[in-house]
Amino acid sequence: MSKVKKKCCRSKPKRCKSCPVVALRLRKAGADDLSGKALTRAIKIARIY
Secondary structure (H helix, E strand, C coil): CCCCCCCCCCCCCCCCCCCHHHHHHHHHHCHHHCCCHHHHHHHHHHHHC
16 A cells, blocks of 8 residues: 555545555555555455445
């Protein structure tokens, strides 16, 4: 994952990959242990809302 930004841009329809909200959601989901397809899927889900 890329460097986390300081402030959220709230881009629509999906948040950007470097959004702090996405980083928080990934941390809560335990994405530190994921790799490959599982990590890609976790990022996709975290960016949706």
